Amino acid sequence: MRTRNDSGIGMLIxxxxxxxxxxxxxxxxxxxxxxxxxxxxxxxxxxxxxxxFIATDTEKFGSWKGASIDPKxxxxxxINGQKLYYQFSVHENNKTIGKIxxxxxxxxxxxxxxxxxxxxxxxxxxxxxxSIETAKNKYPxxxxxxxxxxxxxxxxxxxxxxxxxxxxxDEYRIFIDAYTLNVxxxxxxxxxxxxxxxxxxxxxxxxxxxxxxx
Numbered sequence: 001m002r003t004r005n006d007s008g009i010g011m012l013i014x015x016x017x018x019x020x021x022x023x024x025x026x027x028x029x030x031x032x033x034x035x036x037x038x039x040x041x042x043x044x045x046x047x048x049x050x051x052x053f054i055a056t057d058t059e060k061f062g063s064w065k066g067a068s069i070d071p072k073x074x075x076x077x078x079i080n081g082q083k084l085y086y087q088f089s090v091h092e093n094n095k096t097i098g099k100i101x102x103x104x105x106x107x108x109x110x111x112x113x114x115x116x117x118x119x120x121x122x123x124x125x126x127x128x129x130x131s132i133e134t135a136k137n138k139y140p141x142x143x144x145x146x147x148x149x150x151x152x153x154x155x156x157x158x159x160x161x162x163x164x165x166x167x168x169x170d171e172y173r174i175f176i177d178a179y180t181l182n183v184x185x186x187x188x189x190x191x192x193x194x195x196x197x198x199x200x201x202x203x204x205x206x207x208x209x210x211x212x213x214x
Contacts, residue, residue, distance in 0.1 A: 035106040035212070041087040042102035043071050043112040050090070050100065053106075060117075067092040069200045071099065074124065076101070077148045079160060079173070084151055085113055096121065107203060109211035114155060122178040124149060124159075130181050131159035135174040139163045145171065149178070152196045153189045 037045075046069050053061040073086035083104040090098035101114035128147050135144060142163035150160040158177040164170070173195055175184035189195030203211070 006050075029169060033105075036083070037086075037102070037104050037106060037111070039075075039086055042073065043069070043088065045102050046086075046088045046100045049112050064090060064092070064098060067097060073102075074149060075104070077150045077159060077160070078198050078200050079150050079152055079175075079196050080200055081148075081162075082200055084108075084199060090181070093183060105200075107200075107211050108210045109207075109214045120179065124178070125180045127159045127176055127181065128161075131161040131174050131176040134176060134183060135161040135163045135172075139165070139176065141166065142172070150175075151199060152177075152184060153194065154197070154199055160193065164176060 050064065050067075050069060052059075054065050064096050067090050069093060070089045073088045075083060076085040076087055078084040078151060085101040086104055088100045088102065089096050090100060097118060099114070099116040099119045100112065101116075102111050103109065103113050130148070132147055137143070143166055145162040145164050147159060147161040149157060152175050153161065156177065158175055161174045163172045163174065165172070173196075175186060175188045176182070177184055184194050184196060187195045189197050
């Protein structure tokens with residue numbers, strides 16, 4: 001486990017660093033597989049871990065005592081289209097005081113991937129509508145295939161709209177950041193320029209074996 005503060009937001013990142021250079025074939029984005037985790041299973045993981053965290057680390061999680069988890073998560077996808085995280089909101093007195101991301105696939109490793117304190121809110125509907133609008137403006141003759149909330153460059157999230165050219169069959173992706181509503185270029189991210197990258201495509205075969213054990 002590792003801890004990291006991001007722009008003053010109390011975010012506890014529990015994900016394993018994905019630094020593998022050997023790529024593995026991606027799973028069909030539209031199919032569930034034997035390593036998939038259901039939303040119900042993810043909810044149980046989130047509840048169990050929250051209770052444990054509160055009991056063992058009162059300094060960090062003492063403020064969550066008495067809070068509850070919304071059983072209906074936001075589903076976050078990888079940019080390859082495969083389901084990535086279930087994001088559960090932690091509520092107290094009708095206020096969101098935290099978020100818990102649970103891995104949607106066992107190949108990611110430990111169930112709890114991200115815990116965030118006092119998260120900055122964003123309007124999911126607005127983000128997705130902006131993504132669709134941008135896609136229609138850029139590809140007016142294209143057909144909208146899908147629009148999903150994605151982790152486009154860990155841990156950044158946004159909306160991804162896939163547009164298909166009816167004539168050639170080519171597909172294009174439009175990314176909109178959830179917080180800034182800015183268009184994110186569909187190209188690899190660098191140290192100086194924003195971009196996108198797939199978490200699943202960065203996991204090596206050796207890492208998958210270790211993650212399944214976890």
